[in-house]
Amino acid sequence: MKDIFISIRGRLLLNVEALNMAESVGNYVKHRKVPVLVPEENGFVTYFVPAISGESIAHGFQKTLAEEAEKRSIAVCKLCSKGVFLKSTNNKVINEAFNNPPNTDIEEFIVKNCFVEDVGGFMYAEAENVKRTSNFYVGYMIPAKEALEHVVVDPQLHSRYALGTSFVAEQGQMIYYVELSSALYTFSMDLDTKYIGRLTFQYENAGKDLFEKDERRKRLDTVLDALKVFLLEQPFGAKKTRFLPQGEWNSIVISVSDKTWTASSPFTSKYIESTLKKKDKISYNTEIFVGKVEENNIEEAIINAIEHGKQRISVQ
């Protein structure tokens, strides 16, 4: 069985979205915003623009991991299976999450009993600290460079009660504002299978397998299936019951390599070209899959990349 490193970079055109709200001030709910620095002729200029946090994306991916694991009867702790990613913070959480508290190595116990924490890591902060780094990496989604000057954030007025009913007579009509944004957003995610199903924390045991070969392959297949669902359906972000964005992938590049090899940043429009150029110079058995909305092959690129990844993992 071989390990792989998958790197995904892409751009999504999302209109009227409220995927990541940062705070509310009274009846005003604000979209998350971040500073973005761009070189200009005489120095730099900073834009303060809407963004979607990596935590928001990671939450969505971990939910997908839990769902795919349960379909295949792979153990997930009680909290992660419900989308509560406290992830073994302390003894109280562990006692709630697992039926039998650990009597062996903490990392071994958690990896064996919760697939989400095997893949997504955890931080156990008791007298003894035990940390497992996530095997996937996600970043903030920010507007693409050429869209920075055209990004819009607009507070939309909504009212909760209907006039003419007895409910509004006493207090008047309750109004509220939700900031909506429209932008061409970047997307970045990497996944390294090297330590999935393996110990990492104590240096003497780092890399030790915790599962038989077939069981580990099943776990890696499950991660890749979760990634496929995640990329095809984009199940991340908040407020989707009433602010479901109008949007879709604009372009995507996915690389599959033997070890760490990342695709180029989607911040600039030539990122697919840059990724292909990088492969000419350096390659760890790197294969690249490209999808573009104008060629109507985004889904095809995602499915082909994941199937290719699965085949590489299954090599003896």
Ligand SMILES: [Zn+2]
């Ligand atoms: Zn868990």
